[in-house]
Amino acid sequence: MSLYKLAPVFKERIWGGRKLESEYGYEIPEGPIGECWGISAHAHGESTVQTGPYKGMTLSQLWEQHKAEVFGEYELNEFPLLVKVLDAAADLSVQVHPNDQQAMKLEGEPYGKTECWYVLHAEPGAELIIGHTAQTKKEFVQRVEAGEWSSLLQKKPVQKGDFVFVESGTIHAIGAGIMILEIQQSSDTTYRVYDFDRRDAEGNKRELHIDKAIEVSKIPHDNPTPERELTELENGTLTQLVSTKEFTVWHHDAATGYELPDASRFQLLSVIEGEGTLRAEKTGEITAVAKGDHFLIPKDSGRLIAQGSMEWVTSEA
Numbered sequence: 001m002s003l004y005k006l007a008p009v010f011k012e013r014i015w016g017g018r019k020l021e022s023e024y025g026y027e028i029p030e031g032p033i034g035e036c037w038g039i040s041a042h043a044h045g046e047s048t049v050q051t052g053p054y055k056g057m058t059l060s061q062l063w064e065q066h067k068a069e070v071f072g073e074y075e076l077n078e079f080p081l082l083v084k085v086l087d088a089a090a091d092l093s094v095q096v097h098p099n100d101q102q103a104m105k106l107e108g109e110p111y112g113k114t115e116c117w118y119v120l121h122a123e124p125g126a127e128l129i130i131g132h133t134a135q136t137k138k139e140f141v142q143r144v145e146a147g148e149w150s151s152l153l154q155k156k157p158v159q160k161g162d163f164v165f166v167e168s169g170t171i172h173a174i175g176a177g178i179m180i181l182e183i184q185q186s187s188d189t190t191y192r193v194y195d196f197d198r199r200d201a202e203g204n205k206r207e208l209h210i211d212k213a214i215e216v217s218k219i220p221h222d223n224p225t226p227e228r229e230l231t232e233l234e235n236g237t238l239t240q241l242v243s244t245k246e247f248t249v250w251h252h253d254a255a256t257g258y259e260l261p262d263a264s265r266f267q268l269l270s271v272i273e274g275e276g277t278l279r280a281e282k283t284g285e286i287t288a289v290a291k292g293d294h295f296l297i298p299k300d301s302g303r304l305i306a307q308g309s310m311e312w313v314t315s316e317a
Contacts, residue, residue, distance in 0.1 A: 001051065001285070003304070004054065009046065011036075013033070015088055016088075017034070018087075019089070020036050023087075024085065025292050026292060034088065037082065042188055071266040078110055080111065080185060080246070081315060081317050083294060084181070084184070085292075086174060088174045088179070091173060091175050094195070096213050096216055098168055098212075099168040103189055106215070109187060111185040113185050114167050114184065114247075116183050117163065117164045117174070118163050118180060118251065119161060120160065121178065127157050128155070128173065128175055129175065131154040132154060132221050133152055134221075135220045140214065140217065144194075149194055165223065167218075169217055171193065183249050183268075183315045192207065192208045193213045195208065228241060233259075235257035235259075239251040246317065247315050249315045252312045252313070254308075256276075256306060256309070259305050259306075262300065262301065262303055264300065265317075268296060270293070270313050271292065271312050272312065276289060277306070280302055281304070282302030286307075289310065
């Protein structure tokens with residue numbers, strides 16, 4: 001089996017909407033659903049394998065029991081990546097994530113959270129918050145305490161197809177009217193700095209984590225901007241969006257005949273537009289794929305050849 005389809009997990013969020021249903025065809029629970037965890041081995045929401053010889057296993061079980069044969073040679077104890085689709089009907093909180101060392105020190109967790117976003121949809125005028133203007137920790141604390149949010153936080157307009165790299169330690173927030181595909185380290189550790197004084201259904205403000213946020217934030221702001229590396233191929237376009245020690249991420253604009261090459265380690269594939277099939281050259285097996293599907297491609301699967309017009313984002317660690 002060259003493609004293992006994964007069952008997503010859905011998360012209700014105060015800022016969520018219903019676009020995961022209307023735009024991506026997911027069967028989601030009632031309420032404001034903000035997140036689809038499409039590929040996850042995290043304890044807070046695990047994907048289950050839907051196809052192939054390991055059908056019914058969770059991704060973490062597959063990692064623990066068949067790491068070398070399915071994923072490749074890794075010294076990591078836990079599956080390293082988490083892939084989500086986010087629907088921000090309202091602004092997310094202004095937040096920051098720790099790096100690996102800080103996550104272990106503060107939470108006893110193996111991974112911090114460096115992440116990246118591919119913008120799937122953005123309403124006209126939609127903006128992200130990425131970074132801040134404080135030059136010293138003292139200035140940052142003073143301005144947070146004074147609530148000088150409009151001058152402290154840096155905003156960035158975005159549109160469909162934009163890509164944003166968010167290194168751990170970067171103050172950030174996804175704004176209302178934006179849908180993104182997020183590839184991140186397998187972490188659920190978030191330190192909220194500001195939540196627009198929102199209250200939940202019970203009238204309570206959500207917890208903030210100012211002290212930890214200050215400890216892990218990069219001050220002054222510094223967030224690398226990776227250069228896209230675009231390659232025109234015979235039947236499509238391959239764009240490397242980012243390559244870091246945490247992950248490498250590509251965007252594929254594929255027409256019939258487009259080939260996904262073999263790899264000596266696993267790959268994750270999320271379909272973000274279109275539908276069609278992928279044929280495994282090694283076995284002849286054909287898999288139907290469509291917008292909203294998420295797959296694990298085991299190592300040494302051989303070349304996969306597309307039929308149809310599709311866009312995918314793939315990632316590996």
